[in-house]
Amino acid sequence: GNSVTQMEGPVTLSEEAFLTINCTYTATGYPSLFWYVQYPGEGLQLLLKATKADDKGSNKGFEATYRKETTSFHLEKGSVQVSDSAVYFCALILGARKPRTGNQFYFGTGTSLTVIP
């Protein structure tokens, strides 16, 4: 089946520390991979994505590289800020399917990040 496993939290870091949140996946097809962020009381916001092996997604200082050989998509940021405090979700969607035919995201359980000043 299709599933995403991500590092359990919560994670607490000091400002300017290095962040890694691990994410691995299993998929029956060839997936596209995503990181979403959820701030308190809000919905999901797309942080970055990668659509094929060795692609690197990046946004707002966050990066993740699609590693097919290790089925991983780890999220990294070199220097976190207090404003990065949120819950981060790794997700996949099967990329080989045509539009309009029931594409669905498979999400991990989320990793809560708290950055302290």
Next chain:
Amino acid sequence: DAGVTQSPTHLIKTRGQHVTLRCSPISGHKSVSWYQQVLGQGPQFIFQYYEKEERGRGNFPDRFSARQFPNYSSELNVNALLLGDSALYLCASSQQGEIYGYTFGSGTRLTVV
């Protein structure tokens, strides 16, 4: 431009009652998907609709149903509410269901007591 709009933002229902949640997609988006996010978990797929037809269904009981209207807005209905239905219900829209174009709304927080 307005994003994906969901209403209500919060509501409280009693076990056994029925609830209707509403979603207005981004203008021009014809596909709407519904997800359930239980506290502490990742969102789980419930339904996808495109052009008023159901295009996908997740592993949810028949108490869950949905529909899409000619203006592409959508309703999610849940009958015979259980305590376990308490969750954040998220709606996502895209132009045609293409995988890179989804935008999520802020959700409806349902509490069943």
